[in-house]
Amino acid sequence: MLPVVAIVGRPNVGKSTLFNALTRTRDALVANIPGVTRDRQYGICQVGKNSCVLVDTGGLVSQAEGIDYLTARQVHQAIEEAGVVLFVVSARDGLTAADEEVAALLRRHGKEVILVANKIDGTEEDVVLADFASLGMGHASGVSAEHRRGLEALMSVVSEKLPLPEEDSEEEDDEVVRLAVLGRPNVGKSTLVNRLVGEERVMAFDLPGTTRDSISTPMERNGQRFELIDTAGVRRRSRVSDALEKFSVIKALQAMERAHVVLMMLDAREGLTDQDMTLLGHVLRQGKALVLALNKWDGMEEEDRQHVLDELDRRLVYMPWARVVRISALHGSGLNELMKAVIEAWTSASREFSSSELTRVVLKAFEAHQPPMSQGRTAKLRYAHAGGRRPPRIIIHGSRTDTVPESYRRYLENTIVRHFKLRGTPISIEFRSGENPFKGRKNVLTERQKAKRRRLKKFIKGKSRRR
Numbered sequence: 001m002l003p004v005v006a007i008v009g010r011p012n013v014g015k016s017t018l019f020n021a022l023t024r025t026r027d028a029l030v031a032n033i034p035g036v037t038r039d040r041q042y043g044i045c046q047v048g049k050n051s052c053v054l055v056d057t058g059g060l061v062s063q064a065e066g067i068d069y070l071t072a073r074q075v076h077q078a079i080e081e082a083g084v085v086l087f088v089v090s091a092r093d094g095l096t097a098a099d100e101e102v103a104a105l106l107r108r109h110g111k112e113v114i115l116v117a118n119k120i121d122g123t124e125e126d127v128v129l130a131d132f133a134s135l136g137m138g139h140a141s142g143v144s145a146e147h148r149r150g151l152e153a154l155m156s157v158v159s160e161k162l163p164l165p166e167e168d169s170e171e172e173d174d175e176v177v178r179l180a181v182l183g184r185p186n187v188g189k190s191t192l193v194n195r196l197v198g199e200e201r202v203m204a205f206d207l208p209g210t211t212r213d214s215i216s217t218p219m220e221r222n223g224q225r226f227e228l229i230d231t232a233g234v235r236r237r238s239r240v241s242d243a244l245e246k247f248s249v250i251k252a253l254q255a256m257e258r259a260h261v262v263l264m265m266l267d268a269r270e271g272l273t274d275q276d277m278t279l280l281g282h283v284l285r286q287g288k289a290l291v292l293a294l295n296k297w298d299g300m301e302e303e304d305r306q307h308v309l310d311e312l313d314r315r316l317v318y319m320p321w322a323r324v325v326r327i328s329a330l331h332g333s334g335l336n337e338l339m340k341a342v343i344e345a346w347t348s349a350s351r352e353f354s355s356s357e358l359t360r361v362v363l364k365a366f367e368a369h370q371p372p373m374s375q376g377r378t379a380k381l382r383y384a385h386a387g388g389r390r391p392p393r394i395i396i397h398g399s400r401t402d403t404v405p406e407s408y409r410r411y412l413e414n415t416i417v418r419h420f421k422l423r424g425t426p427i428s429i430e431f432r433s434g435e436n437p438f439k440g441r442k443n444v445l446t447e448r449q450k451a452k453r454r455r456l457k458k459f460i461k462g463k464s465r466r467r
Helices: 015-023 065-079 097-109 125-135 153-159 170-175 189-197 245-258 274-287 304-315 336-350 356-367 406-420 447-466
Strands: 006-007 039-047 050-056 084-090 113-118 174-181 215-221 226-232 263-266 289-295 323-326 380-390 393-399 428-433
Touching: 006 015, 006 065, 015 039, 015 050, 015 113, 015 153, 039 153, 039 245, 039 274, 050 245, 065 097, 084 097, 097 125, 097 356, 113 125, 113 153, 113 447, 174 189, 174 245, 189 215, 189 336, 215 447, 245 274, 263 274, 263 336, 289 304, 289 336, 323 336, 336 447, 356 380, 356 393, 356 406, 406 428
Parallel strands: 006 050, 006 084, 084 113, 174 226, 174 263, 263 289, 289 323, 393 428
Antiparallel strands: 039 050, 215 226, 380 393
């Protein structure tokens, strides 16, 4: 299960900038005024070889009233959820009374705290960090979130504080498809799981939010074993009132990280909402295989159906590989096609590629359409090989690959997907510049091979003399 790290501090110390830098997104609103962040923001952050759920919170103010009081409640809940808290202060402003109030709050919660002095650039670092020693939170990590300075050292400290990740069974990874069922409340996730396993395993009522935890259910279909992970519906944060349901958002992200394939359920009558797009963004950033299930399809007018499909095509243009299947979880229609799509996505995500075939595909695409020139020269691609799976990771070697634009990367991705007939999974391409790593390596011949070479040379010389 993914550990949770919360970012806490007074307003305008750069918490959201730090969140965006660590998650490598722009999900959190950033402005140089206090109070921009009201709701909590969730994202996945890489900590060494492992990951964690990062929670961005609003700024804490003393004697909070009105909307500031609601923000303070959310911060308290975030601290309760977290295993580690990043306490952010401003190196430019120095220690303030508001910082001391936040420190007192964190002491009462008794959480593992890492003090982070943001906006360290342009300051006397040693002097500034010494100023925060009176907080009693240990040595402060100096960072500049805006310029990504000090983040690697900070994450090294975080990794020491986080619990060791749970080890998954390698045999289980290859035999059991872990399928996370995600979606907004009341789109029919629990009804689908119950239909697939044939029993009332999960509460299913016509009331949003009846599933409060992630529930794992084993099942077998057509000889393939699955582990279905049904999560509580992820709704808009402003509509989530209590701590239990807030925690379900983290459960959904943790389930997504555990899964091999994400089954994203949509309400066909409502179409693709902004909250659905936010969830899809998390799926895309984690590189998970994806199948979209359009539920409640039955009973819709043909005109409405076409409008929904057109809207899906328009909004999913950046992920053309995603499978879309129309179903009715209540009546059981479309479920065979749905599970075929899930297995197809899992098979594509788990596929292994030969270096020779990958190289042929990449070089053929390169010859057909070369990347644009940069400073009078163009990148050259030499060879490719696989670098991992789930999702497939392709490493392409060449020269000047740092000049390859994002549009050309997408062109190569689409070419590889079409050639290998991959469906339901994204692929990741990594460019590396430099010489062929096999260059300069000399094959050591055996005595038998040396004797054969001498005979061959002698034969060639004799043949040339006779001419």
